Amino acid sequence: MNFGERTPAIYGWGSYIPIYRIKLDDIAKAWGEDPVVVKRGLEVEEISVKGPDEDQVTIAVNAAWNALKRAPEVSPKDIGAIYVGSESKPYAVKPTATIVAAAIGVLITIRAADYEFACKAGTEALISVMAQVASGMIKYGLAIGADTSQSWPGDVLEYTASAGGSAFIIGPKSSDSVAYFEAQYSVATDTPDFWRRDEIKYPRHMGRFTGEPAYFKHIISAAKELMEREGLKPSDFDYFIPHQPNGTFPVRVALRLGFKIEQVKPGLLSPLVGNFYSGSSLTGLSRVLDIAKPSQRILLVSYGSGAGADAFSIVTQEAIERKKGLAPTVDYYISRKKYVDYATYLRFWNKIYGM
Amino acid sequence: MRGEVAVIGVGMTKFGEHWDKQLRDLFVEAALEAIEDAQIDLKDIKAMFIGNMGSGLWIEQEHLGPLLADYLGIPGIPSLKIESACASSGMAFRLGVISVAAGLYDIVLVGGVEKTSDVTIGESTHHLASVADREWEALYGSTLPALFALIAKRHMKQYGTTREQLAKVAVKNHKHGYYNPKAQFQKPISIEEVLNSPLVADPLRLLDCSPISDGAAVVIIARSDIAKKFTDTPIYVLGSGVATDTIALHDRDDITTLKSVVLAAREAYKMAKIEPKDINVAEVHDCFTIAEILAYEDLGFAKKGEGGKLIDEGITELGGKIPVNTSGGLKARGHPVGATGIAQIVEIVLQLRNEAGKRQVSNAEIGLTQNMGGSGASCTVHVFGRKR
Amino acid sequence: MICVSIMSVPKAPRIWQLAERRYRLIGTQCLKCGRVFISPRKICPQCGSRELKDIELPKRGKIYSYTVVRNPPIEREKYGPYIIAIIELENGCKLTAEIVDCSLEEIDIGTEVEAVFRRIGEEDKSGVIYYGCKFRPVN
Numbered sequence: 001m002n003f004g005e006r007t008p009a010i011y012g013w014g015s016y017i018p019i020y021r022i023k024l025d026d027i028a029k030a031w032g033e034d035p036v037v038v039k040r041g042l043e044v045e046e047i048s049v050k051g052p053d054e055d056q057v058t059i060a061v062n063a064a065w066n067a068l069k070r071a072p073e074v075s076p077k078d079i080g081a082i083y084v085g086s087e088s089k090p091y092a093v094k095p096t097a098t099i100v101a102a103a104i105g106v107l108i109t110i111r112a113a114d115y116e117f118a119c120k121a122g123t124e125a126l127i128s129v130m131a132q133v134a135s136g137m138i139k140y141g142l143a144i145g146a147d148t149s150q151s152w153p154g155d156v157l158e159y160t161a162s163a164g165g166s167a168f169i170i171g172p173k174s175s176d177s178v179a180y181f182e183a184q185y186s187v188a189t190d191t192p193d194f195w196r197r198d199e200i201k202y203p204r205h206m207g208r209f210t211g212e213p214a215y216f217k218h219i220i221s222a223a224k225e226l227m228e229r230e231g232l233k234p235s236d237f238d239y240f241i242p243h244q245p246n247g248t249f250p251v252r253v254a255l256r257l258g259f260k261i262e263q264v265k266p267g268l269l270s271p272l273v274g275n276f277y278s279g280s281s282l283t284g285l286s287r288v289l290d291i292a293k294p295s296q297r298i299l300l301v302s303y304g305s306g307a308g309a310d311a312f313s314i315v316t317q318e319a320i321e322r323k324k325g326l327a328p329t330v331d332y333y334i335s336r337k338k339y340v341d342y343a344t345y346l347r348f349w350n351k352i353y354g355m
Numbered sequence: 356m357r358g359e360v361a362v363i364g365v366g367m368t369k370f371g372e373h374w375d376k377q378l379r380d381l382f383v384e385a386a387l388e389a390i391e392d393a394q395i396d397l398k399d400i401k402a403m404f405i406g407n408m409g410s411g412l413w414i415e416q417e418h419l420g421p422l423l424a425d426y427l428g429i430p431g432i433p434s435l436k437i438e439s440a441c442a443s444s445g446m447a448f449r450l451g452v453i454s455v456a457a458g459l460y461d462i463v464l465v466g467g468v469e470k471t472s473d474v475t476i477g478e479s480t481h482h483l484a485s486v487a488d489r490e491w492e493a494l495y496g497s498t499l500p501a502l503f504a505l506i507a508k509r510h511m512k513q514y515g516t517t518r519e520q521l522a523k524v525a526v527k528n529h530k531h532g533y534y535n536p537k538a539q540f541q542k543p544i545s546i547e548e549v550l551n552s553p554l555v556a557d558p559l560r561l562l563d564c565s566p567i568s569d570g571a572a573v574v575i576i577a578r579s580d581i582a583k584k585f586t587d588t589p590i591y592v593l594g595s596g597v598a599t600d601t602i603a604l605h606d607r608d609d610i611t612t613l614k615s616v617v618l619a620a621r622e623a624y625k626m627a628k629i630e631p632k633d634i635n636v637a638e639v640h641d642c643f644t645i646a647e648i649l650a651y652e653d654l655g656f657a658k659k660g661e662g663g664k665l666i667d668e669g670i671t672e673l674g675g676k677i678p679v680n681t682s683g684g685l686k687a688r689g690h691p692v693g694a695t696g697i698a699q700i701v702e703i704v705l706q707l708r709n710e711a712g713k714r715q716v717s718n719a720e721i722g723l724t725q726n727m728g729g730s731g732a733s734c735t736v737h738v739f740g741r742k743r
Numbered sequence: 744m745i746c747v748s749i750m751s752v753p754k755a756p757r758i759w760q761l762a763e764r765r766y767r768l769i770g771t772q773c774l775k776c777g778r779v780f781i782s783p784r785k786i787c788p789q790c791g792s793r794e795l796k797d798i799e800l801p802k803r804g805k806i807y808s809y810t811v812v813r814n815p816p817i818e819r820e821k822y823g824p825y826i827i828a829i830i831e832l833e834n835g836c837k838l839t840a841e842i843v844d845c846s847l848e849e850i851d852i853g854t855e856v857e858a859v860f861r862r863i864g865e866e867d868k869s870g871v872i873y874y875g876c877k878f879r880p881v882n
Contacts, residue, residue, distance in 0.1 A: 019844045051843065052822055053862045057874065061766070061860040090872055099874065103766040103860060105799075338844075347821075353868075477817030484816055490761060491782050492839045494753070495863060495875070496812060496819055501827045504810035512808075512852055556827075557811040557847075601788060605829045605837040606780065610808065 001183035001230070008130035009177030010314070011074055011140065012169040012323070014066025015286040016059050017273055017333035020049035022345045024159050030342040031154050038159060043247025047162035047274025049340055050148040052348045054163070055090045059279070060146040061103045063167040067142070068104060069327040071169045073176050076104045079169070080138025081111040083128045085121025085145045085278040086165075087196065087203075089114060100144065111138070118194060119243055120304030121145060122166070122278035127310060129170045130181055140171040147277035152202040153351055160246050162274030164333075166282040178289065178320035179298070181312060185226045187218055188308035195306065210305070215245065219253050219301050222309035226299070230313060234258040237313075238296040241267035241284040243303035245275050266291060272334050285314075287330035294318045357626050358743040359456045361582040361589035364393020365701040367572035370689030371539040376569070378414060378470040379426045385571035386427055386466060393575040394585050397427065400575075401460035403434035404451040406444025406467035407693035410436075412482040413471050423466075433460075438693075440486035441642060443467060444572070445696030445726025445735040449595050451576055461578050467698070468571035469691035479567055483692075486729035488603040500564055500643065502604050502730040504556035507645040510611045511558070514660030516648060518558060522549035523666045524644040525562050525686050531673060532683020534713040537698075539568050539689030563644040565685035572697035574704070579743060588708040593721070594627025594738035596620060602732045611660075613731035616653035620725070620736045624655075627721075627738035631655030634677055634738075635719040636706045638699035640727040641684040650725055651679070654736070673714060681706065681714045696726035700737065707741045752818050752866050758873045765875035768800040768858060770836055779836035802858035803881070804832035806850060809842060818864055830856060830878055844879040855881045 023046045028035035039045065050059075068076065084096045097112035111132070115124040122145015129141030146165025151157035173180040193214035194205035219242050227233060234240070240259040242250045247270050254264040267284035276283055281302040288298055298314040346352045366388025368381050376384075382405070390397065403424055410416045417436075424434035437447040444467025451465035471479055484493035487502060510516045526546055532538040544562060552561035582589035598618035604610050624630060631654060639654065641647035648662035656677060657665045665671050671679035682688045682702035685695060703722035705711045720741050727734040763769065764783065772779045775792035784795055809828035812819075819825070826842040828850075842850060843861065850856075856878040865872040 051861075053841075053843065053877070055862055055872075057872075058860050058862055061874075065860070099766075102763045103874075105763075105767055336844075338846075353821075475817065477815070477820050480814055481816035481818065488782075488839075493816070494873075495827070495840050496815070496825055497827050497839050498812055498814065498816060500814065501810050501812050505808040505827070505829055508810060508852065509808045553813070554811070555814050557813075559810075603782075603839065605807075605839050606788070610829070 003134045006134050006136055006172040007180050008133045008170050009173035009180035010168050011171045011177050012067040012069070012071025013166065013286050013289050014063050014070060014327050015164065015166040015283050015330050015333060016062035016066065017048050017164040018050050018054055019336055019338050020051055020340050020348065021046045021337040022049050022340055022342065026342050027158055042159055044160055044271050044274060046272065047160060048164055049345050049348055050163035054148070056086045056088045056146050056148050057090060057096050057099050059148065059163060059165040060084055060096055060100050060144045060167065063146060063165045064100050064104055064142060064144060066327040067167040067169050070323045072326070074140050074169055074171065076106045078139045079106050079110065079142050081129055081132050081141040082106070083113055083115055083125035083143050085115040085117070085123070085125040086147050087116060087118055087121060087277055088147045088150055117308060118304035118306050119277045119280055120302040120308060120310050122282045123302040123310040126168060127184060127186070130184065133170050133172060140169055143168050143170060145278035145282040147279050149275060149277040150196070150202050153346070157203070157205065160270065160275045162276055164273060164276035164283055165279035166286040176319055177317060178323050179314050179316040182315055183226055183230045183313040184311065185222055185229065186308060186310045187222045187225065191307035193305045193307055214305060214307050215249055215303050216253055216256070218307050218309035219243065219303050220257060222311040223257055223299065223301050226311040226313055232313065236297060237263060237299045239266055239288045239292070239298045240264045241281055241288060241298065241300045243281045243301070244268060244270035244284060247271040269330065269334065283330060289320065290324055290329040290331065292316045292320060294320055356452070356456045356595065357593050357628065358591045359579055360452045360576050360592045361579045362574050362592070362700065362704050363577050363582050363585045363589050364389045364395065364575035365704050366392055367537055367698055367701050368570045369537045370568050370570035370691055370698070372472045373569040374472065378410060378416065378468055379423060381470065381569060381571040382423050382466060382468040383426055385573040386464060389573040389575050395462060395575060397429050399462050400429060400432060400464045401462055402432055402454060403464045403466070404447040405434065405436050406447035406696055407436055407469060408438055408440050408443050409469070409482050409485070409692065412485065413474060439733045440728030441640065441692050442696060442726045442728035442733045442735055443693040445724065445737070446597065448574070448696060448700060448737065449597055449735055452592050452595055455576055455578055461581060463576050464573060465576060465697060466571060466573035467694035467696050469693040470569045471567050471691065472569050483567070492603050498556065500556040500559055503643040503645050504559045505604060506610050506649070506730065507558055510645060510648070513611055516663040518550065519546060520648065520663035520666050521563055521644040522546045524641060524647045525549050527666065527672050528641060528680050528684040528686040531681050531714055532687025535683050535688060538683040538687050539566055540683065540687045559643055559645070565642050565690040568689040568691045570689060570691035570694045572694045572701050574697055574700055590704045590707045591740050591743045592737060593740045594623035594629070596622030596626070596736045597734070598622070599733045600731055602729070604730045613649055613653050613727070613734065615731050615734035616650060616725060616727060619734040620654045623736040623738050629721060629738060633721050634723045635721050636681060636703065636716045637677060637679045637723040637725070638682060638702050639679055639725045641680060641686050642690060646727070647679065647684065654723070654725060673716065678716050681711065681716060696735070699724040699726060703739050707739055752864060753873065754866060755871045758871055762873070766860065768802060768876055769797050770800045771795045772798040779834055781836055781838035800836055801833040804830045804856055806842070806852055806854045806856060807831045807837060808852060809850065811847060826850070828878070841877040842879065843877045849880055857881050
């Protein structure tokens with residue numbers, strides 16, 4: 001893809017995952033289901049739970065602070081746009097982006113907004129920032145995908161909907177950037193696989209319909225579009241990071257596209273922390289950046305119900321080595337955990353209220 | 356100002372939960388008792404100073420000055436509400452004394468009143484937190500017990516003060532309160548009961564904390580040269596001191612010393628021309644047990660860090676060298692926030708008049724009251740004497 | 744909280760006046776005596792100077808004292824017991840904040856902590872949310 005002189009690149013990346021976890025065993029027990037069957041179907045062991053004083057905004061800010069730690073050469077005053085993608089904003093109207101702006105100390109002259117496209121809202125935010133960098137509209141931009149994913153109590157989604165997010169500082173490719181974007185292609189159709197109505201607290205979905213006509217169709221078509229247009233094959237990539245609604249879909253779609261298990265495993269987090277919705281594939285990317293070497297190629301394909309997919313081809317650079325250690329890694333956040341039971345989970349997630 | 360003003364009458368309601376009475380009722384009840392005790396007529400009162408912390412918060416009523424003068428049957432006289440958190444009525448007393456000493460009025464009524472039981476505990480906890488720094492302490496979840504717990508933790512770490520020493524303060528005050536018919540709690544408690552009571556803000560437990568209650572206390576003060584017209588035993592105000600400190604605990608250099616107490620006491624002792632060792636009986640501000648330990652140190656009864664020793668050695672118990680809180684203190688007598696300052700003065704006056712019944716300290720000549728607001732952000736100390 | 748009394752919590756303008764300072768831990772420093780304060784001040788309470796400037800505070804510090812609040816104010820009922828501490832930041836400035844993401848056994852006076860961005864409270868379920876920094880032990 002020809003970005004002109006200002007190829008968008010990643011300067012800093014950061015993630016945040018709350019400390020609390022709940023085992024799928026405990027959720028299954030609460031609903032009288034067989035944990036063995038449930039876990040075998042989803043290949044997820046436990047998921048992250050937001051604390052009672054956490055929400056999509058706090059996750060976004062903590063991730064942004066970590067991203068800034070990895071981009072010491074970027075001053076918040078040079079950030080010209082902040083976009084945040086989410087489907088669990090605490091305000092339906094009032095952007096998370098401006099709270100993030102105030103929390104990192106930008107100037108008043110910025111562009112800011114929140115994006116929604118189910119689980120690909122975070123990558124939509126990324127695309128906007130990339131475009132503004134490439135066109136010269138901004139020097140640097142901040143893109144965030146973060147969610148405290150909602151799920152109907154008793155619905156199968158409860159087993160995987162979790163909390164977390166990642167942030168990326170984007171600027172023009174240079175010796176300080178850790179990875180540049182080679183290409184970006186998206187697909188979008190009107191597909192009712194998973195949705196949430198305006199006055200309803202929890203999303204609904206159509207079970208098996210969310211597979212073939214939704215997740216697989218869009219990820220595969222976006223990935224194929226990118227690879228065909230750029231003349232790339234699966235073996236040209238070191239990593240493949242698809243959206244991770246559970247532990248099985250990412251592996252299946254990888255194999256169908258011709259990737260190997262070793263390419264998808266490094267970015268696969270859902271078995272241990274679940275599905276962060278808009279933060280899902282972006283946190284997979286964050287984890288890959290934590291461990292990648294320079295001159296490696298990454299294919300990131302997010303998926304959002306409703307439906308669509310965003311595909312990115314990313315190539316790492318030298319600077320990635322010196323920046324990894326500047327902020328806590330995704331593995332650090334995955335490894336620090338405190339278990340809660342189902343009743344506490346309900347209270348923390350505001351699924352039951354006190355007075 | 357030493358000796359120029361005397362207390363000629365005292366009165367107070369029982370402290371506790373007065374479900375059936377409103378704030379103005381409590382005040383009038385205490386005021387009438389004090390007026391009767393002083394043997395004056397209502398028309399003799401030339402001004403009123405009322406201490407109250409939170410009438411606006413708890414019962415949505417401000418402007419207590421005129422309200423209470425009105426309901427006492429004397430609308431028209433100068434009457435003012437004074438607020439300094441838990442030190443409200445101690446501060447009101449000081450202002451009343453100054454107004455008489457300045458020659459403005461010859462007889463003045465000073466009272467304190469609070470009604471807190473009309474809301475839930477959670478709401479009371481929220482309102483009480485307004486004595487701290489709302490924006491930088493309370494908003495983040497700190498509460499009044501939490502502030503004293505932070506102080507206690509530090510005091511225990513820096514000086515080795517123990518959990519048992521704190522418990523002994525509560526036990527002593529309940530022992531004293533047993534003999535006070537106006538006390539909220541007239542029941543002895545044991546160290547075990549204190550140590551097993553539920554935690555409120557670690558390490559402070561329920562029985563380390565004074566109860567929040569309802570009540571009113573009133574004194575009548577007069578120029579010393581006319582006092583003997585009304586009573587054979589005027590009790591003279593020998594010293595008065597006031598000081599403040601930073602509102603937030605985190606802005607203080609050392610949270611184990613309450614500078615406001617040190618400075619207020621210094622001023623009061625200087626005016627009274629006495630030293631701490633001259634005090635025979637004292638009412639100190641034991642909003643939490645740790646506060647009494649700090650009071651021993653900051654009033655000069657013990658060296659810094661050695662307050663715990665005093666309680667261990669029984670020095671501040673009835674029968675000891677300097678009995679403290681013979682009324683039961685805030686712990687057993689109760690703590691209707693704005694009323695406490697005057698209630699302390701009522702006790703010292705009774706002690707110096709030899710009218711304290713079973714809790715009488717023998718040969719009490721000089722008494723002290725220490726009334727403190729919030730985490731020690733304000734404090735007023737008064738010294739009283741039988742002789743001028 | 745759904746049923747908090749209308750008097751209980753700050754409203755939008757008061758939240759907004761200090762929001763950015765809370766988010767970024769911006770305090771004030773006296774240019775004359777060097778003392779640093781968590782809150783915005785026009786006059787130094789230590790030396791009386793009127794020359795103070797805003798300063799972005801370090802996000803790391805140590806626990807100076809702490810306690811567990813088990814009888815919360817009404818706006819925090821149902822939040823569960825929480826740890827409140829006075830924290831001394833690396834530059835000497837002290838502030839009051841909650842300690843999170845740890846159990847009571849993991850902290851003591853002197854434990855090193857770092858700031859995290861959290862929800863402090865909300866007016867009510869339909870009202871403004873106020874955010875700020877809490878602290879967690881560093882390991």
